[in-house]
Amino acid sequence: MRTIFLLLFFVATSTASEFIFKWENYKPVKMTRKLPDKSSEERKWEPIRYRVLYDDSVFDDIPVSQTKLLQKNFKRALKFFDVKVQREEEFSIYKSLNVNTSKYENMCDEQILSSKYDFFECAEGTEEKGCDDEGHETLKDVDYVWFVKVEDNNQRIAGAGACNYVPGTNYKPNVGMILFGKKFLMEKEERITREGEENLYNILRHEVSHALFFHGELWKAFPDGQNLYKKTTRSIVYPETLGSGMNETFYGIAFPKALEEARKYLDCPDLQYIEIENTGGQGTAGSHYDADFLPYETMRGDDPPFRIAYSRITLALMEDSGWYKVDYSYV
Numbered sequence: 001m002r003t004i005f006l007l008l009f010f011v012a013t014s015t016a017s018e019f020i021f022k023w024e025n026y027k028p029v030k031m032t033r034k035l036p037d038k039s040s041e042e043r044k045w046e047p048i049r050y051r052v053l054y055d056d057s058v059f060d061d062i063p064v065s066q067t068k069l070l071q072k073n074f075k076r077a078l079k080f081f082d083v084k085v086q087r088e089e090e091f092s093i094y095k096s097l098n099v100n101t102s103k104y105e106n107m108c109d110e111q112i113l114s115s116k117y118d119f120f121e122c123a124e125g126t127e128e129k130g131c132d133d134e135g136h137e138t139l140k141d142v143d144y145v146w147f148v149k150v151e152d153n154n155q156r157i158a159g160a161g162a163c164n165y166v167p168g169t170n171y172k173p174n175v176g177m178i179l180f181g182k183k184f185l186m187e188k189e190e191r192i193t194r195e196g197e198e199n200l201y202n203i204l205r206h207e208v209s210h211a212l213f214f215h216g217e218l219w220k221a222f223p224d225g226q227n228l229y230k231k232t233t234r235s236i237v238y239p240e241t242l243g244s245g246m247n248e249t250f251y252g253i254a255f256p257k258a259l260e261e262a263r264k265y266l267d268c269p270d271l272q273y274i275e276i277e278n279t280g281g282q283g284t285a286g287s288h289y290d291a292d293f294l295p296y297e298t299m300r301g302d303d304p305p306f307r308i309a310y311s312r313i314t315l316a317l318m319e320d321s322g323w324y325k326v327d328y329s330y331v
């Protein structure tokens with residue numbers, strides 16, 4: 001079994017990776033307004049409100065048929081993530097990252113945090129990019145802003161990441177970016193002619209997940225994330241097991257709701273960790289399910305040539321963040 005999946009892993013033509021973002025490289029903007037009340041226990045859970053901003057490239061750089069496919073399935077993917085969130089009474093997307101002093105390791109930097117997409121509200125007296133008062137219209141009545149762009153990258157199917165967070169929270173993201181490779185969209189259109197739109201829909205759900213909650217950097221910010229997202233070696237996690245490969249890097253998550261679902265799914269009440277991909281490049285390792293461990297899950301690190309599905313385990317992980325309440329009847 002293991003050999004078969006390993007083979008498929010290499011046969012799959014391309015890997016869906018996502019961007020690396022490192023919060024520690026950003027200096028939070030000094031806030032002059034009162035931060036949200038951290039004791040959020042009593043705040044109501046309400047349906048999330050998304051706003052999608054399409055870059056010109058989505059209309060100018062690909063055929064109309066692909067623009068339509070992309071928009072249709074992105075809308076469908078967001079509908080799947082029709083989760084509930086807790087929000088402040090007077091909510092707007094507050095700019096939480098200081099671009100001028102940050103290292104540009106984040107794909108969002110020049111795109112979203114530039115003055116071109118000037119939808120952030122800024123702290124009083126802030127003079128950084130995107131905080132110009134003139135003609136400034138901040139987005140209100142929205143919980144999460146999506147920025148969608150098409151790129152000329154032939155290496156990557158698609159990529160996504162979170163770009164900004166709600167101040168006063170454990171890095172709860174509120175802006176995300178999704179990039180699509182032009183070549184990839186062409187291939188998808190051909191595949192869709194043969195087998196329908198499920199594959200594209202799945203890839204979109206995969207990418208949306210990365211920017212909402214499914215990423216090693218975000219897991220570190222989950223409650224008790226420093227303990228429940230582990231990078232170690234296999235020999236340390238399973239010392240009782242002998243054999244080759246025991247010195248390999250081991251990534252695992254043990255967030256309570258997701259672990260409970262995985263134990264049920266695998267019929268293994270003693271399971272300690274959901275294994276996370278330990279191979280692949282930056283962005284693949286550490287931020288996907290291990291393809292041997294959950295081969296049929298949408299959040300594996302590649303795009304296999306067989307059907308995969310979104311599971312209760314992943315929805316439960318979404319809840320483990322503390323940021324969302326999900327409807328399990330969707331899977």
Ligand SMILES: [Zn+2]
Nearest residue numbers: 016017018301
């Ligand atoms: Zn991915």
